[in-house]
Amino acid sequence: VLILVRSPLPRLRALLQRCWGRLERGLWPGALGGQSPPWGPVLAVQGPALVPQGINDAGESSAAAPSLLESVLWMAAPKQRRTIEMNRSRRRHPSKLIEMKRNIDVCPECGNLKQKHVLCGYCYAKVKEETRLVRMEIYKKEGGPFNAPTVETVVLYEGEKPTEKDAGKRIIERARRRPSWFVQN
């Protein structure tokens, strides 16, 4: 069952009806696109000869938008599709290929590969791991941040005793054999 409900605002309805009537009769140009004449500033001039100039000035002063569209014609754009042969010659040019590296050597300590001007990655990782464990021991001894003592630190491994040189220094014990690369003193 379809029920028509009348709007409770008769005045609003009357206003809308009047607006719609105006639109249909064409008394409200500009609401529907393309039917109204273009609006622009109009020069009120006394004299007959200035009318054509007035139209030109009005056209130029109101036509600020077309200059952007005109500049599009001067944008750089490819004229022809680049053939696959041209593309391949560019992509495979010797300057674009990866160069072979001639600075790779063998690390004398561990036997892994290393670059000549860079530390050996394996040895560096080994030292980094040991340093991390020493730092953990230090943290356990200190118990928190900002507790670093004002004396030097000495790391001693299994079976090592502090000498006279390590008299006033802080001693960190590590429960393992001394690594060959960590020279004492």
Place this chain on the structure above:
Amino acid sequence: SGAAWARGLLSWARPERWLASGSLFPLSCIHTSTSLQKTGKWEKKNRIVYPPQLPGEPRRPAEIYHCRREIKYSKDKMWYLAKLIKGMSIDQALAQLEFSDKKGAKVIKEVLLEAQEMAVRKHNVEFKSNLHIAESLTGRGRYVKRVRCHGKGMFGIMKISRCHYFVKLVEGPPPPPEPPRTGFDQAKEYVQQLRNRTLVHTL
């Protein structure tokens, strides 16, 4: 051809084929290349078996084919790495890839190590260093299109590209590189072409 088509239809509609699988809708009748994992041609190249060699023949070097599929990398970028290691010995190739900054270098290094392992275990290669890279290729994997958001509500469609990498290792030292073509070689070829000219359709 009409009879063959009808026979083909009937052969598909044979009830014993349907009952053999034991279900109402057997998937074994439907074959689609995209859904099923079918082995590629490169993987099948490892399965070829040559007849035994005669006593006088030179020893055929072992060939190992290996590949990796659907690597998340661009095939054009991967091609530069493949071109770098083409024709190198495997140790040299591994050294170059280890110190390359490209993302594909890590993947290719893994593939080469896998292939080396396979060669020693299954393909009767004696020394793992006595291998060289005969072929190294890249192929296009499956691309996926996604939306890329720009400003002002505009969007573009980007493609997420993947690639395959194929490598063929051959036993033995790498072949010596070809000497570059000199002007003298080009001149010799030109003179040979001139000498090969004959008169056609004559006595």
